Amino acid sequence: SLGFVVVALDEPSPTIDPLTNQFGSLNDLSHELASLQDLAMRGSWRSILDKVSRARSLDLLTKPDDHLIYLSYNVLALTKLRRFSDASNELDSLHDFNSHHYKYETYPKLYHTRSGSMVPFSLRFIHAQLPFKLGNRQEGLDCFYLLLNFIRQKIKDKGIHSLQESVKIWRKREVFVLHCLIGHHLGAKEFNVCLDLIRHLINHDYLDPVLVSKLGYIQMQIGDFEGAKGSFHRVETMLNERKNDDSSALSEVEFRNLVNRNKALVFLVGKDYVSAVREYEECMERDPADVVAVNNKALCLMYLRDLSDSIKVLENSLERVPTVALNETLAVNLCSMYELAYVNHSEIKRTLSNWIARVAPDDFDASCTRV
Amino acid sequence: MSTTPQGIHSLAFRVMRLCKPSFHVEPPFRLDPSDLFVGEDIFDDPLAASNLSSLLSSHVNKSTDSSDMTFANRFLLHHPSDAMGFSGLLVLPQSFGAIYLGETFCSYISINNSSNFEVKDVIIKAEIQTERERILLLDTSKSPVGTIHAGGHYDFIVEHDVKELGAYTMVCTALYNDGDGERKYLPQFFKFVVANPLSVRTKVRTVKETTYLEACIENHTKSNLYVDQVEFEPAPYWTAKILKADELYPADNLSTGEIVKPPIIVRSGGGIHNYLYQMKISSPGSEQVKAKRSSILGKLQISWRTNLGEPGRLQTQQILGTPSSCKEIELQVLGIPSLIILDKPFSVHLNLTNHTDRELGPFEVWLSKNSAHEKFVMFNGLQTMALPAVEAFGSTDFHLNLVATKLGVQRISGLIVFDTIEKKTFEPLADVEIFVESD
Numbered sequence: 001s002l003g004f005v006v007v008a009l010d011e012p013s014p015t016i017d018p019l020t021n022q023f024g025s026l027n028d029l030s031h032e033l034a035s036l037q038d039l040a041m042r043g044s045w046r047s048i049l050d051k052v053s054r055a056r057s058l059d060l061l062t063k064p065d066d067h068l069i070y071l072s073y074n075v076l077a078l079t080k081l082r083r084f085s086d087a088s089n090e091l092d093s094l095h096d097f098n099s100h101h102y103k104y105e106t107y108p109k110l111y112h113t114r115s116g117s118m119v120p121f122s123l124r125f126i127h128a129q130l131p132f133k134l135g136n137r138q139e140g141l142d143c144f145y146l147l148l149n150f151i152r153q154k155i156k157d158k159g160i161h162s163l164q165e166s167v168k169i170w171r172k173r174e175v176f177v178l179h180c181l182i183g184h185h186l187g188a189k190e191f192n193v194c195l196d197l198i199r200h201l202i203n204h205d206y207l208d209p210v211l212v213s214k215l216g217y218i219q220m221q222i223g224d225f226e227g228a229k230g231s232f233h234r235v236e237t238m239l240n241e242r243k244n245d246d247s248s249a250l251s252e253v254e255f256r257n258l259v260n261r262n263k264a265l266v267f268l269v270g271k272d273y274v275s276a277v278r279e280y281e282e283c284m285e286r287d288p289a290d291v292v293a294v295n296n297k298a299l300c301l302m303y304l305r306d307l308s309d310s311i312k313v314l315e316n317s318l319e320r321v322p323t324v325a326l327n328e329t330l331a332v333n334l335c336s337m338y339e340l341a342y343v344n345h346s347e348i349k350r351t352l353s354n355w356i357a358r359v360a361p362d363d364f365d366a367s368c369t370r371v
Numbered sequence: 372m373s374t375t376p377q378g379i380h381s382l383a384f385r386v387m388r389l390c391k392p393s394f395h396v397e398p399p400f401r402l403d404p405s406d407l408f409v410g411e412d413i414f415d416d417p418l419a420a421s422n423l424s425s426l427l428s429s430h431v432n433k434s435t436d437s438s439d440m441t442f443a444n445r446f447l448l449h450h451p452s453d454a455m456g457f458s459g460l461l462v463l464p465q466s467f468g469a470i471y472l473g474e475t476f477c478s479y480i481s482i483n484n485s486s487n488f489e490v491k492d493v494i495i496k497a498e499i500q501t502e503r504e505r506i507l508l509l510d511t512s513k514s515p516v517g518t519i520h521a522g523g524h525y526d527f528i529v530e531h532d533v534k535e536l537g538a539y540t541m542v543c544t545a546l547y548n549d550g551d552g553e554r555k556y557l558p559q560f561f562k563f564v565v566a567n568p569l570s571v572r573t574k575v576r577t578v579k580e581t582t583y584l585e586a587c588i589e590n591h592t593k594s595n596l597y598v599d600q601v602e603f604e605p606a607p608y609w610t611a612k613i614l615k616a617d618e619l620y621p622a623d624n625l626s627t628g629e630i631v632k633p634p635i636i637v638r639s640g641g642g643i644h645n646y647l648y649q650m651k652i653s654s655p656g657s658e659q660v661k662a663k664r665s666s667i668l669g670k671l672q673i674s675w676r677t678n679l680g681e682p683g684r685l686q687t688q689q690i691l692g693t694p695s696s697c698k699e700i701e702l703q704v705l706g707i708p709s710l711i712i713l714d715k716p717f718s719v720h721l722n723l724t725n726h727t728d729r730e731l732g733p734f735e736v737w738l739s740k741n742s743a744h745e746k747f748v749m750f751n752g753l754q755t756m757a758l759p760a761v762e763a764f765g766s767t768d769f770h771l772n773l774v775a776t777k778l779g780v781q782r783i784s785g786l787i788v789f790d791t792i793e794k795k796t797f798e799p800l801a802d803v804e805i806f807v808e809s810d
Contacts, residue, residue, distance in 0.1 A: 116412025
């Protein structure tokens with residue numbers, strides 16, 4: 001059976017005529033895709049809605065896959081703006097993802113010999129994720145488990161036809177959906193299911209130090225401290241045994257910071273906040289944008305009775321690395337600290353709120369400041 | 372929760388419950404570019420397969436560079452496990468929450484000077500008041516706070532093990548000289564209620580010499596409890612052994628040989644977990660009877676954890692066994708013939724045991740006639756049987772000669788054993804079913 005290992009292509013790639021390269025840039029893939037992508041990276045979701053609307057009304061989209069890609073950005077923008085019903089309605093307008101309307105082979109004049117589904121996989125993901133936001137948790141779980149079956153069938157099919165690149169991509173999607181499921185079960189505190197799913201991945205040779213670390217966090221959560229220490233020890237071993245040509249997704253800095261953060265958590269749960277702070281500071285030294293280290297260090301300072309410094313740590317990070325530090329959780333923590341530190345905290349919270357309004361992307365949930 | 376103090380004060384107390392922080396979990400809408408830019412099956416096309424990867428990898432969110440001023444992290448997956456929405460970010464407790472018996476109450480207290488002038492000679496006290504007692508948590512009179520400048524604050528953290536149910540008031544007081552040199556007194560009151568996190572229901576059953584104690588722990592809190600340890604402390608002269616079912620699924624061994632022990636999670640709002648203990652009298656002779664008669668079996672000590680290892684610990688009151696678990700006389704059926712024919716006499720082999728520390732009997736044995744239903748099994752011959760006395764802790768075997776007068780399933784019921792000396796009646800035998808066949 002195939003493990004989750006990168007499979008190198010042995011056969012030479014088909015030659016490309018540079019003049020007719022269909023895959024040179026994003027705009028080759030879809031109409032003005034580069035601009036859409038740029039807006040998405042900046043979090044300008046309202047602008048995306050405008051751009052999609054304009055492209056549709058001016059009939060700028062000529063091919064069916066263009067329409068689908070634009071629809072994907074549109075649905076994604078609606079979810080980012082928390083317009084979940086609108087997003088769901090737009091997805092429903094497609095009726096059936098598996099319809100022949102969305103297959104390349106239906107349009108041989110446009111796609112020549114290409115066959116298969118032109119539906120961007122994101123749509124299937126968003127379709128499964130939306131029910132959770134609309135209060136239908138059971139429906140969402142069902143969707144994800146059905147999606148998992150769908151993916152596994154695809155992996156089988158592609159394998160039979162020796163389509164190795166496709167197999168790789170679909171395996172990546174299988175891992176993705178498993179992670180989504182772990183997250184949802186975790187949110188509902190169904191820890192035994194989470195542990196089973198994580199162990200399933202690990203036992204099938206999916207050895208990701210971040211995943212093993214998260215296993216450790218869950219073990220800490222349920223009071224299995226010995227188990228957690230075992231998991232963290234395993235991560236350290238993975239770091240020490242790492243080869244220079246390791247194609248792991250983690251950089252050296254990320255890996256080392258992960259190990260430090262794991263150590264910090266053990267100290268934190270054991271109430272040794274001083275040692276936890278020390279570990280987090282090592283992380284921040286290596287990478288000032290390690291927002292988990294920054295946030296958690298600030299919390300440790302609070303537990304050390306140093307409210308003033310905990311506030312400073314968070315405020316500094318917002319100033320120095322705003323695009324990374326600005327997240328709703330950090331803002332919630334900072335506001336809790338303000339409420340404790342100031343009798344008249346509305347003023348300082350309003351200052352924060354105004355700053356956020358100027359800097360934050362469209363999808364930032366400003367209700368976190370409780371102003 | 373805080374009552375507004377009288378008068379205008381330069382100082383004010385701010386309070387925050389400081390239980391352990393929580394992990395933030397929220398599965399996000401974050402994507403991989405290959406799931407957005409192109410159709411899902413495009414990699415079936417060999418041309419696309421070989422050329423897209425370089426294009427896509429240049430757009431994967433590899434950047435953790437803080438100078439990269441994009442919000443890519445909110446949109447693209449940087450690492451596969453980002454899809455879980457569980458980064459390790461911790462959140463401070465967002466509400467006071469519920470406090471339960473057996474936990475440790477921990478609070479951050481900050482006293483703020485919101486005036487425009489310095490306050491001097493500040494003395495701070497914090498005290499917990501319950502119906503039964505007052506506990507001093509903090510008193511700075513020996514190590515004075517001194518001065519708090521305008522806009523400044525002084526912080527402290529207090530902890531208290533909660534051992535009493537009901538209404539609590541945390542009283543924070545500050546004595547200080549304000550800007551005008553006036554000595555002022557600021558009391559602030561923070562009220563909360565302590566509830567019971569668990570209830571323990573017990574059942575006691577006795578089978579011959581062994582007593583079984585079944586304990587059911589029910590979680591009444593709003594969060595899950597992770598059971599650390601449940602220990603039964605038996606009363607004197609008793610021993611207890613916990614009985615566990617065989618594991619349905621044997622311990623999972625990971626590829627590194629790690630043994631996995633599934634955690635005991637008692638779910639919030641009514642989840643339960645059961646424990647079974649086998650108890651025996653540890654010392655023989657008369658102590659044994661005393662132990663049985665006293666009927667105190669022992670206590671359960673329960674320790675648990677909630678969010679991120681927050682500990683809690685409780686002990687039950689004495690658990691009682693049922694007094695009637697001690698029988699003076701016991702009758703056991705040792706043998707019944709496999710074939711019982713209608714109207715033909717048959718013999719039943721019985722054993723009578725004396726569980727007391729004195730001689731009992733001689734006895735008379737008969738089948739009572741006072742039952743509601745008609746009897747179809749009766750003594751064959753003399754309607755009363757005599758048995759000799761039985762010494763302390765001894766037993767005697769005997770045979771009853773019976774006859775059945777009706778076919779099918781019948782019962783031997785209402786067997787009476789009468790102590791002729793103490794003039795005491797025992798009904799020590801439950802109904803015994805027999806099957807009566809025709810010739």
